[in-house]
Amino acid sequence: MQNYSVQPEALKKFTTAIFEAAGLKNNEAASIAELLVHADLRNVHSHGVLRTIPYLEKIQGGGASKTSTYPVIKETTNTAVIDAQGGLGALVGEKAVALCREKAQKNLISMVVVKNSNHFGMGAHWALKLAGDDMIGVACSTTDLTMGPPGAKEPFMGNNPFAFAFKAGAKYPEVCVDMATSLVAMGKCKDMEKRGKEIPHGWMLDKDGNDTTSVKDCYMMTTMAGHKGFGIALVVELFATLLSGGVLSPDINNQDLADTPELSSQCFACFNISAFRDLQEFQKNAEEYIDRLHALPMKEGMGAAKYPGEIEYGCKQINEKEGIVLPETLVEDLIKTGEKLGVDGNFLKETVTDRQ
Ligand SMILES: NC(=O)c1ccc[n+]([C@@H]2O[C@H](COP(=O)([O-])OP(=O)(O)OC[C@H]3O[C@@H](n4cnc5c(N)ncnc54)[C@H](O)[C@@H]3O)[C@@H](O)[C@H]2O)c1
Structure with missing residues (x-):
């Protein structure tokens, strides 16, 4: 190939x-x-x-509405709830980010939650937009049923992704923790299969809860760090679904159904750094922190320690050119x-x- x-x-x-x-x-x-x-x-x-x-x-x-107006159904100076009306995650994401940044520019800390949405893609896209140069950006989403608590025979929730982003000085413009709460994202398994790569053991479970390396036989994803990944997925449910009044995860629709909206929920937040300390001081301090991480003694052959998002930022630099x-x-x-x-x-x- x-x-x-x-x-x-x-x-x-x-x-x-x-x-x-x-x-x-x-x-x-x-x-x-x-x-x-x-x-x-x-x-x-x-x-x-x-x-x-x-x-x-x-x-x-028809599973993603072309006519949704993404109305704000409840609003305060710092918060908002948007009903995506079964529209596109990418479009409600744009609206939520703009609103969230505007509110945090005026009122320092903001949170916008969304219900009745569809797949919002890579969490980092939203966290980085929310962060800009001057804020800490947070984005998370529920997603269709792929995971259960340890020992479950049926899935109970999605591998709810969450992302945090901030700029750590001019040298590190995109520090970004972005991950699914499963050991790996299902999309990664599908992409690996498409690229003819073997999927490692321990990533996916079949109908009987046994390990499988075949996407076709995959019934559930393994949680990230066992019970801890389950706990974090539940925190995403709290902020995205329970605050927005959205559809509970066990009732979310399969994202692959063309005629039915997923009905996932999302949460976007901004923390304006100037609310806490001088922005320049923060940037200098954050840059020093990453410099010190890079200087950490490492085991033979491991290379320098990396900050979250460093690998992806490095790829972006190369891919933009090549x-x-x-x-x-x-x-x-x-x-x-x-x-x-x-x-x-x-x-x-x-x-x-x-x-x-
Ligand atoms: N929209 C959805 O419904 C949905 C659902 C699940 C996942 N996702 C997205 O899938 C993507 C992939 O998720 P994932 O869990 O497979 O991510 P991953 O395991 O590839 O990376 C997780 C995090 O670890 C960091 N990292 C990786 N290697 C590192 C190293 N050596 N040192 C330091 N940090 C390191 C990465 O920068 C990243 O922040 C994410 O963008 C996520 O938002 C979306």
């Missing part, structure tokens, strides 16, 4: 054109393209343009999808690369 290297701006343009052809407004289509291509730039391919076809099917099947690596099967699928909508994607095959 060969890989192609695709320039991010061209990929964004293509992806925007696909969603526009599916009936979204240009700015809405561009927001989805930005979310997906951002994930590929950071090599979080599980949440990149791999999701174009499922998102498209969801829009075309292009995003997409596997042949994905490129073929995207071209076929484009053809059906009158969007030419043949340029995706222009540059064959050995990069993985």
Whole structure:
């Protein structure tokens, strides 16, 4: 199987054109393209343009509303509740981030929760937007049933992802803890399978609760750090679902159903650093903290310690210059999808690369 290297701006343009052809407004289509291509730039391919076809099917099947107005149904100076009305996670995310930042600029700490939403993609996209240069950004979401508490025979909740981001001085603009509460994200397993890579033992469980390495046989994901991952997933439920009055996780719909909204809930928060201390002092201190992390003595062959988000930020720096690596099967699928909508994607095959 060969890989192609695709320039991010061209990929964004293509992806925007696909969603526009599916009936979204240009700015809405561009927001989805930005979310997906951002994930590929950071090599979080599980949440990149791999999701174009499922998102498209969801829009075309009616599972993601094209007409939602994403109304704010309750609001204070620092908080808001938005009803996504079964609309797109990428679009309600844009609205929630803008509102959350505006409130924290005026009132220092803010939280916006969302109910009746769909998949919001890579958590880091939202946490980084919320953070900007001057805040701590937090984003989390419930998602469809993939995990249970230790020992459960049936899933009870999704692998609810959470992300925290901040800038630690000019040297480290994107410190970002972003993870699913399962040991790994399901999307990563699907992406690995698509790339012809073997999935390690211990990541997925079959119908009998036994370990499996086949996506086809996967019934549940293993929780991150056993009972602790379950506990954190429950905290996401608290902030996203229980505060918004959204649908409880056991009743969330499968995200792959084209005609039914997932009905997930989300929570976005901003902490304006200037509420606590001088922003420049914070940046200097945070930069020193990461410098000291990098200087930590490490075991032979391990390289320097990394801050959360460092690997992804490094990938973004490279991919912005050299292009995003997409596997042949994905490129073929995207071209076929484009053809059906009158969007030419043949340029995706222009540059064959050995990069993985
Ligand atoms: N929207 C949804 O419904 C949904 C559901 C699940 C996951 N996701 C997304 O899936 C993506 C992948 O999640 P994941 O759990 O597989 O992430 P991961 O395990 O790849 O990374 C988790 C975190 O660990 C950090 N990290 C990795 N290696 C490190 C190292 N050597 N040193 C220091 N830090 C290191 C990463 O920077 C990241 O912050 C995330 O973007 C998440 O938001 C989304």
